[in-house]
Amino acid sequence: MAKNDSHSGKRLTLKDVAAKADVSPITVSRVVNGYDGVRANVREKVEATIAELGYIPNRSASVLASSKSKLIGVLIPSLSNVVFNDVLRGIYDIATPANYQVLLFNTHYSAAEEERAIRTLLGQSPEGLIITGGEQTPAAKAMLQASAVPVIQIMGEVDNPIDINVGFSHFDAGAAVAQLLLDKSYSKIGFIGARMDRRTCERLAGFEHVLSAANSLNKTRFITTPEPSSVSKGASLFGELMDVTKGDCDAVFCCNDDLALGVLHESKKMQLKVPEKFGICGFNDIEMAAYAEPALSTVRVNRYNMGSKAMEVIFEKITSPADKASPIARYINTGFELVTRKSTR
Amino acid sequence: MAKNDSHSGKRLTLKDVAAKADVSPITVSRVVNGYDGVRANVREKVEATIAELGYIPNRSASVLASSKSKLIGVLIPSLSNVVFNDVLRGIYDIATPANYQVLLFNTHYSAAEEERAIRTLLGQSPEGLIITGGEQTPAAKAMLQASAVPVIQIMGEVDNPIDINVGFSHFDAGAAVAQLLLDKSYSKIGFIGARMDRRTCERLAGFEHVLSAANSLNKTRFITTPEPSSVSKGASLFGELMDVTKGDCDAVFCCNDDLALGVLHESKKMQLKVPEKFGICGFNDIEMAAYAEPALSTVRVNRYNMGSKAMEVIFEKITSPADKASPIARYINTGFELVTRKSTR
DNA sequence: TGATTAATTGGTTGCGCAACCATTCTATGT
DNA sequence: ACATAGAATGGTTGCGCAACCAATTAATCA
Numbered sequence: 175m176a177k178n179d180s181h182s183g184k185r186l187t188l189k190d191v192a193a194k195a196d197v198s199p200i201t202v203s204r205v206v207n208g209y210d211g212v213r214a215n216v217r218e219k220v221e222a223t224i225a226e227l228g229y230i231p232n233r234s235a236s237v238l239a240s241s242k243s244k245l246i247g248v249l250i251p252s253l254s255n256v257v258f259n260d261v262l263r264g265i266y267d268i269a270t271p272a273n274y275q276v277l278l279f280n281t282h283y284s285a286a287e288e289e290r291a292i293r294t295l296l297g298q299s300p301e302g303l304i305i306t307g308g309e310q311t312p313a314a315k316a317m318l319q320a321s322a323v324p325v326i327q328i329m330g331e332v333d334n335p336i337d338i339n340v341g342f343s344h345f346d347a348g349a350a351v352a353q354l355l356l357d358k359s360y361s362k363i364g365f366i367g368a369r370m371d372r373r374t375c376e377r378l379a380g381f382e383h384v385l386s387a388a389n390s391l392n393k394t395r396f397i398t399t400p401e402p403s404s405v406s407k408g409a410s411l412f413g414e415l416m417d418v419t420k421g422d423c424d425a426v427f428c429c430n431d432d433l434a435l436g437v438l439h440e441s442k443k444m445q446l447k448v449p450e451k452f453g454i455c456g457f458n459d460i461e462m463a464a465y466a467e468p469a470l471s472t473v474r475v476n477r478y479n480m481g482s483k484a485m486e487v488i489f490e491k492i493t494s495p496a497d498k499a500s501p502i503a504r505y506i507n508t509g510f511e512l513v514t515r516k517s518t519r
Numbered sequence: 520m521a522k523n524d525s526h527s528g529k530r531l532t533l534k535d536v537a538a539k540a541d542v543s544p545i546t547v548s549r550v551v552n553g554y555d556g557v558r559a560n561v562r563e564k565v566e567a568t569i570a571e572l573g574y575i576p577n578r579s580a581s582v583l584a585s586s587k588s589k590l591i592g593v594l595i596p597s598l599s600n601v602v603f604n605d606v607l608r609g610i611y612d613i614a615t616p617a618n619y620q621v622l623l624f625n626t627h628y629s630a631a632e633e634e635r636a637i638r639t640l641l642g643q644s645p646e647g648l649i650i651t652g653g654e655q656t657p658a659a660k661a662m663l664q665a666s667a668v669p670v671i672q673i674m675g676e677v678d679n680p681i682d683i684n685v686g687f688s689h690f691d692a693g694a695a696v697a698q699l700l701l702d703k704s705y706s707k708i709g710f711i712g713a714r715m716d717r718r719t720c721e722r723l724a725g726f727e728h729v730l731s732a733a734n735s736l737n738k739t740r741f742i743t744t745p746e747p748s749s750v751s752k753g754a755s756l757f758g759e760l761m762d763v764t765k766g767d768c769d770a771v772f773c774c775n776d777d778l779a780l781g782v783l784h785e786s787k788k789m790q791l792k793v794p795e796k797f798g799i800c801g802f803n804d805i806e807m808a809a810y811a812e813p814a815l816s817t818v819r820v821n822r823y824n825m826g827s828k829a830m831e832v833i834f835e836k837i838t839s840p841a842d843k844a845s846p847i848a849r850y851i852n853t854g855f856e857l858v859t860r861k862s863t864r
Numbered sequence: 865t866g867a868t869t870a871a872t873t874g875g876t877t878g879c880g881c882a883a884c885c886a887t888t889c890t891a892t893g894t
Numbered sequence: 895a896c897a898t899a900g901a902a903t904g905g906t907t908g909c910g911c912a913a914c915c916a917a918t919t920a921a922t923c924a
């Protein structure tokens with residue numbers, strides 16, 4: 175018999191269940207973990223006892239003893255950005271059915287916070303890590319390398335991935351937008367950006383590259399801020415753009431749709447005809463983009479896929495013992511797609 | 520001396536650091552955990568050794584030995600709903616600086632999934648739980664009760680909270696919207712709702728209650744769907760509403776802003792004059808609401824505060840040994856606020 | 865029915881750390 | 895210089911579980 179049923183202060187353990195069910199602790203362990211080498215009647219008896227006692231296995235002990243954590247660490251730079259929602263959804267949708275848990279850290283776009291999070295995370299023996307971008311501190315990279323845990327760097331293109339990179343080229347996407355605007359015969363083209371993280375800067379670089387090649391580059395039309403982006407920030411930056419250029423600007427690429435929506439709102443207030451007199455292109459293709467008036471041209475990126483693909487790759491790496499027959503590509507491109515709607519000619 | 524520096528397959532432990540630094544393991548533990556009873560020169564020596572070896576403490580062992588996890592479990596029903604982003608932000612902004620980690624589960628509006636998540640969570644000795652709403656299964660409630668972990672039920676008003684409830688009355692909020700619409704002389708008032716979870720239903724109940732008291736209740740003007748809400752769903756439900764009522768409807772309360780934005784978009788397409796001929800009120804006050812054309816009347820709720828307050832309450836419960844001098848209120852009301860803009864007269 | 869094989873079950877040990885108490889050392893006062 | 899208080903450090907133990915191998919039981923065949 176177990177020492178008691180439940181009301182003692184001590185936590186129930188495998189042993190308590192085993193005593194009550196009159197089997198050995200290890201048999202209970204097997205039932206809990208779903209090994210199939212347990213006879214049906216024994217399994218049922220143990221399961222009944224577990225239910226009766228309300229036993230919940232201690233995960234820490236299990237992880238310590240087995241060094242299998244079923245834990246995936248995820249580091250994202252922002253929780254306010256809708257973009258990361260979709261990525262997270264992709265991650266959870268693959269992880270949860272496989273009984274994996276997700277430990278999520280918000281790094282606030284800070285490499286130092288990121289390093290701290292990685293250290294904390296590695297202390298929990300995660301079976302995989304999903305990290306945004308490739309700007310980890312050297313110390314962080316060293317820890318990651320030493321840990322031998324699968325590391326997926328997502329969102330952007332990473333130069334020399336620690337392990338595997340899932341994302342797309344923001345440079346190319348920025349370039350494509352510039353080309354689109356040029357093709358639509360806009361010539362005085364500006365840029366509005368907020369936060370200016372690595373990926374935004376890459377978008378801008380690609381954009382600038384194409385404009386420059388077409389001899390249409392005028393950086394006074396580039397307005398940026400380190401502050402986070404929002405619809406209202408888009409409106410105010412647009413005002414700034416019009417001030418600085420004295421209206422000598424006929425199109426703008428906004429580094430995301432929130433900003434673009436703000437620009438659209440403000441340009442309507444200024445009676446600027448969109449798209450005839452002024453073209454606007456956003457980035458991300460959030461749902462509202464299609465419902466703006468006029469509907470917003472933008473760039474669609476496969477956010478959900480980046481998350482789900484990252485998880486799938488982790489599972490591949492966990493299950494395939496080593497560099498087996500089909501090695502996993504180091505770079506996985508999730509691509510992007512120009513969506514031209516009514517905010518450009 | 521430690522057995523080796525790093526390249527062995529075995530994980531570094533406290534003991535390795537202790538051997539290398541020529542102190543006892545427990546002293547290393549004290550340094551790692553920041554106890555101050557360690558002399559400065561010893562502390563420095565140990566810290567240097569830790570850095571040199573790249574030692575990362577094993578959290579599972581620590582939790583097992585100390586039964587302190589610094590872990591907060593959070594259960595939310597959806598990752599696609601922007602609302603939960605803000606709540607999460609509030610939670611993280613309090614938890615992270617205190618060195619607490621957040622284990623987040625998505626229950627997909629399913630009580631069964633929620634129960635499973637709670638079981639998993641309780642296995643990790645969390646120091647607090649934040650759960651959306653009060654519709655846990657009896658089994659889940661029993662587990663929670665037995666665990667003696669602080670449980671904060673957030674978002675809505677919960678009848679008989681397991682522990683503490685942080686949220687606001689959706690019934691009252693729905694009632695306030697009905698009163699607003701009535702005050703603005705709308706008389707053929709409809710409702711558009713998606714997902715229809717508990718809180719949405721409460722909003723509807725309050726709304727219905729006031730309309731009924733004013734003799735303005737006509738349920739044929741209530742269009743709902745169990746599917747998740749989105750801007751496009753708002754548009755299609757609005758079409759349905761106009762079909763069903765043959766246009767005999769002069770205002771609608773949408774259970775969230777996404778839906779309302781879709782309704783607004785669709786009503787413009789139908790040339791319906793908003794707000795003169797048709798009033799629209801949303802719910803949540805997302806940023807886009809203010810930038811719609813016309814700007815959307817809605818209900819502002821303190822999402823961020825719900826999250827941060829919930830975490831604060833958990834910390835209070837953790838630190839105050841028991842029902843000390845200042846007991847914590849069982850119900851904490853975060854309130855709501857009607858925001859009347861241009862989509863209502 | 866008995867021998868042989870395969871399927872179940874159990875015992876022992878250690879994962880890495882912190883609690884607890886005992887011990888050693890340093891600083892202070894007389 | 896010596897006793898004493900106080901601070902710093904160390905030794906031992908157990909947290910709850912799973913890996914490993916040994917012992918037991920049931921199933922199969924001749």
